[in-house]
Amino acid sequence: SYVLTQPPSVSVAPGQTARITCGGNNIGSKSVHWYQQKPGQAPVLVVYDDSDRPSGIPERFSGSNSGNTATLTISRVEAGDEADYYCQVWDISSDHPVVFGGGTKLTVL
Amino acid sequence: QVQLQESGPGQLKPSEALSLICTVSGGSISSYSWSWIRQPPGKGLEWIGYITYSGSTNYNPSLKSRVTISVDTSKNQFSLKLSSVTAADTAVYYCARKQTRNWFDPWGQGTLVTVSS
Secondary structure, three states: OOOOEOOOEEEEOOOOOEEEEEEOOOHHHOOEEEEEEOOOOOOEEEEEOOOEOOOOOOOOEEEEEEOOEEEEEEOOOOHHHOEEEEEEEEOOOOOOOEEEOOOEEEEEO | OOEEEEEOOOEEOOOOOEEEEEEEEOOOOOOOEEEEEEEOOOOOOEEEEEEEOOOOEEEOOOOOOOEEEEEEOOOOEEEEEEOOOOHHHOEEEEEEEEOOOOOEEEEOOOEEEEEOO
């Protein structure tokens, strides 16, 4: 089945830009969705279809997807952005169509 | 605004069956697909399966032999049954709405199910 690879952790200072990657074979041909999960809470969708934001999600959250890497970019990082972030794709050719990345812990220094 | 709420026993013994219900409020369960996703303590997200409003299902192959997801449109609920649980099934179980283009939003708050003798 399809595999998504995320770095276990990313650290960034407040006000800086965080970039969280999600690697997969030709992931650029798929739509990538991103979720934020704060401790003790359910995941929340922050980016869908590579780069679209649900209503209520700050413009600081953006996404891109090309080749073998999708990226979630968080600009002007705030302490409240500290969370786990998961990427997810739909693998239409698989009997395991819903695939999540392993998650990345974003630490705000 | 659609909201989801999981309910069911929080403690099970090995070999028992897990049974959870997700109640959908603020909107109709019809015209969407609905999913179960779980997260073992300290680990990542694992997709369990989904059901369409018409009753078609798709399950994670690793759980397929033990999983049943069903929908009750009259109650605006869908449910998860997982047979013969073991300690490896200990997790927070989330229900979520699967959008047409295959992302999940919104999610329920999650319910912890612990399997222990």
